[in-house]
Amino acid sequence: MNSLPSEEHKKMRLNIFSQLVLSKNFFALYMGQTLSSLGSSISFTIFPIIVYQITKSTAQMGLMMALSILPNVIMLPFSGVLVDKLNKVKIMLVVDFIRFSLLIFLSLMAFSGSLTMVHLCVFMFIFGLIGSIFQPAYSSVRAKVFTKEIRNAANSLTQISQRATRLIGPILGGVIITSLSPGWGLGIDAITYLISICFLFKLRSITFNSSITNKIKLNWKQDFIEGIDVLRQNSWLWITILACSFFNICSSGIGRILIPWLIIEHHHFEPVVYGMILSSSSAGAIACGVIYGMKQQLYKRGILAYLGVALSGIAVLVTPFVSNILLFMFLMFLNGAGVMLFALIWETSLQEMVPEDKFGRVSSLDFFGSFSLMPLGYIMTGWLSTNVGEINTTIILSISILLIAIAVLWNKGVRQYS
Incomplete structure (x- = not known):
């Protein structure tokens, strides 16, 4: 946290974007997740178009969306136990690397014309599965990084950016798939996760308290x-x-x-x-x-x-x-x-x-x-x-x-x- 005169600090609070300057950890978390959220908005605009091009079926689209939600329903009640035991930033790094790898693979399949519904369904299931671990970890990191001095502004700016990416992403996705090809959109999404990984590396020094870190064996029921x-x-x-x-x-x-x-x-x-x-x-x-x-x-x-x-x-x-x-x-x-x-x-x-x-x-x-x-x-x-x-x-x-x-x-x- 930078040391600022009280009056200057007070004025900066009135501008929520000043929080990017006041907290280096918030800047790293905000930039990485905003860019990856934008990439996700692009690719998830492209996925339905790919499905319809391959199958011409709304039922298949419903199946793919169900496969993305199902792991969340199954895993979320228990994934928090795992998150509280492990380092949250490392969890985010691993998940973003898996997402990057999967999207690169899909992008290459799309460019080669080999992309199938099997690829997409497996991708959506894995994406949903690791998302059920990522979301509690990301929330925990936010709770640590969003200190009392910046909490209201940091939450606001994060929510605003998520809304903005949902507006901009679909537009970009439509332009990309019209002017270029689906492979480019998936590749751009992959790059945003790679950028997110770079920003997350700056948060590796953050330490977390844990009531179950030192347990040799997890007691899932008790935890x-x-x-x-x-x-x-x-x-x-x-x-x-x-x-x-x-x-x-x-x-x-x-x-x-x-x-x-x-x-x-x-x-x-x-x-x-x-x-x-x-x-x-x-x-x-x-x-x-x-x-x-x-x-x-x-x-x-x-x-x-x-x-x-x-x-x-x-x-x-x-x-x-x-x-x-x-x-x-x-x-x-x-x-x-x-x-x-x-x-x-x-x-x-x-x-x-x-x-x-x-x-x-x-x-x-x-x-x-x-x-x-x-x-x-x-x-x-x-x-x-x-x-x-x-x-x-x-x-x-x-x-x-x-x-x-x-x-x-x-x-x-x-x-x-x-």
Whole structure:
């Protein structure tokens, strides 16, 4: 941490990008992961096109996506135990090297015209498997690097960059596959992981506390229960993870199925408008992230977090009845801002409240709650849309989000979290 006069330091806090200067560790982590996230956005835009070119089948695309999610559902409850035992930075280095190697292989297969669905399915399964280890490790490293002085700004800047890569990556992916070939896109993604490895090397000196490092043999059951105990001790943590599981059931189908239907089929907006409306959600998230990052301290964060969830539910609830493009964009802006507010407060609270030696286990349980029920959300949304119609499904799911947020706020521990 650089030594700065208090007034200068205070001014720099108002600019969230100043955190790149204030912390060398944050700079290395941020740059590496932002670039690799951009590469992933490019390649995951290209994968569906490759699948359709090879098979002409949406079912095969569904199979490939299932293979990427399945390992997360199976491994995440237990991967945190492994993460808490090993050095988190080394885990990230190994995983990024495997990703680099796999993408180079796929790129070469694509250039030679030998790429098959078998290659893609194996790749997606391995990617999902190592991702279930990478995510808890990355969360643990963030908790270590995002010190109290930079925590709000660092979380905001990280979330903003992830949103930005999701906007820019698909555009670049489309340009690359149109102007060049899929092999170039996969190769560019591989290079971003190689760059990430170079940045991660700068973090090798970071040391982590661990309650299970010195054990000769892992006691999976005991170590897993220790992660559960951390959640039990704080109602804010376990209630929010449980609530998020239900939020994801509702929101996954809304975002992937209902909003596109509303824009294209219900309101009959042009494709260019479809892109503008979806981008409005990211714009709202980015705006919220910038404001959050300039705040050194927020009060009543439990209430603010669930007000953000409620805001997103209300915004979606109104969308079927709005035919004005600008108003629809404004609603999606509010939706993105509300979701981002919740995500930032949740990430910050984990970093503040979870002990370092148990962070991997708690974050793996958090990711499990996020991933495991998403397929159920898609299935439920499809079933409801078929039986009661898309408009009624949108209303039902958005009201469910709103009611869950209100119900959670009845808990005293949530309301008093600040």
